[in-house]
Amino acid sequence: MYFDFFRDYYGTFYILIALGIMAVMLGALYAVFHLSHNSRIRTLSLVAMMATSASLWTFVLFSFAFCTLLILEYLKAPVEAINLAAQFSLVFCLIVVPMSVLFLRNRAAKILFLALLPSFDFLSHSAPAKQGNSSSIGARVSTAFAGASVKASSNPLRSKIELGVVSGHILPSSAAVDWRGRKIVAVSREVVDLLDDQELESVLAHELGHIENRDSLFKTLATALKMAFFFDPIAHLLEAAIYREREFDADEYSARATRNPSSLASALIKIYENMARSPLSKQLTFREGSAFQGGGPVSLLSVSIGTRRFLAKEPPLSLRIRRLLEIEKTLS
Numbered sequence: 001m002y003f004d005f006f007r008d009y010y011g012t013f014y015i016l017i018a019l020g021i022m023a024v025m026l027g028a029l030y031a032v033f034h035l036s037h038n039s040r041i042r043t044l045s046l047v048a049m050m051a052t053s054a055s056l057w058t059f060v061l062f063s064f065a066f067c068t069l070l071i072l073e074y075l076k077a078p079v080e081a082i083n084l085a086a087q088f089s090l091v092f093c094l095i096v097v098p099m100s101v102l103f104l105r106n107r108a109a110k111i112l113f114l115a116l117l118p119s120f121d122f123l124s125h126s127a128p129a130k131q132g133n134s135s136s137i138g139a140r141v142s143t144a145f146a147g148a149s150v151k152a153s154s155n156p157l158r159s160k161i162e163l164g165v166v167s168g169h170i171l172p173s174s175a176a177v178d179w180r181g182r183k184i185v186a187v188s189r190e191v192v193d194l195l196d197d198q199e200l201e202s203v204l205a206h207e208l209g210h211i212e213n214r215d216s217l218f219k220t221l222a223t224a225l226k227m228a229f230f231f232d233p234i235a236h237l238l239e240a241a242i243y244r245e246r247e248f249d250a251d252e253y254s255a256r257a258t259r260n261p262s263s264l265a266s267a268l269i270k271i272y273e274n275m276a277r278s279p280l281s282k283q284l285t286f287r288e289g290s291a292f293q294g295g296g297p298v299s300l301l302s303v304s305i306g307t308r309r310f311l312a313k314e315p316p317l318s319l320r321i322r323r324l325l326e327i328e329k330t331l332s
Contacts (some may be wrong), residue, residue, distance in 0.1 A: 209253030
């Protein structure tokens with residue numbers, strides 16, 4: 001009876017159709033991702049692949065569960081019972097996947113946002129800093145952000161962005177938070193001291209790109225899907241790929257807004273070297289992978305050290321530098 005069930009299950013019309021459609025969708029979405037050169041389209045295809053994979057797992061697990069509940073009907077009429085279970089499972093896919101993503105996205109984002117908010121020292125950036133105050137950290141950050149905002153494309157949302165400086169090692173470098181209408185760009189004091197004015201402007205333009213591209217939405221969706229379907233290896237791979245794709249897009253946004261890709265490249269190298277020298281580098285890598293980047297609404301401009309390539313949420317430094325240099329050639 002054990003082997004008869006699986007033969008009946010995989011030979012049933014509704015099961016074959018559902019599995020076939022999902023397999024074709026995964027293949028088509030991967031083709032879009034592989035062939036497209038548009039970062040936003042590539043990201044959307046990755047999110048859709050995660051949702052399709054989640055739906056596939058939900059359909060298979062619930063169809064097995066419903067078949068168990070309908071065991072008496074199955075013994076009488078196997079095909080009819082499996083078809084009925086498949087129909088129930090398709091309905092549950094439309095309910096379970098969106099609900100689980102909504103619940104876990106809110107939960108993860110809320111926890112992380114509330115954890116980071118107390119560490120921000122907020123600045124006023126409505127006007128450039130006065131010349132006499134230019135040596136202070138706050139004045140430097142405000143002036144650099146004002147420069148990045150002026151050079152970036154016009155967007156009415158920018159006036160609502162709060163600017164902050166993070167004390168201590170809560171973040172390795174910089175962050176962009178976008179949650180429930182509140183938009184925050186923050187940079188660590190250590191990085192402000194590390195970078196020159198042009199490099200700091202490029203870093204803040206990178207974070208501004210995350211805000212304007214709504215990357216928090218993409219990342220929290222990806223993380224929620226991974227949390228809901230933690231047993232799906234595809235979800236882990238695709239979540240990391242989405243994070244990497246959004247970093248590439250933010251790099252390009254900064255490079256084209258400031259028209260100075262080499263400054264962002266230089267800033268990345270300095271940040272990487274500083275992290276590599278830091279005795280906290282191993283702790284920061286762990287926190288990047290689990291607490292911050294895995295949580296959702298925070299985008300970190302940093303370089304993972306010792307992270308496996310396919311699960312790394314930051315692109316390789318060499319690839320980021322190469323892409324920035326290619327952009328510089330097109331601009332010049």
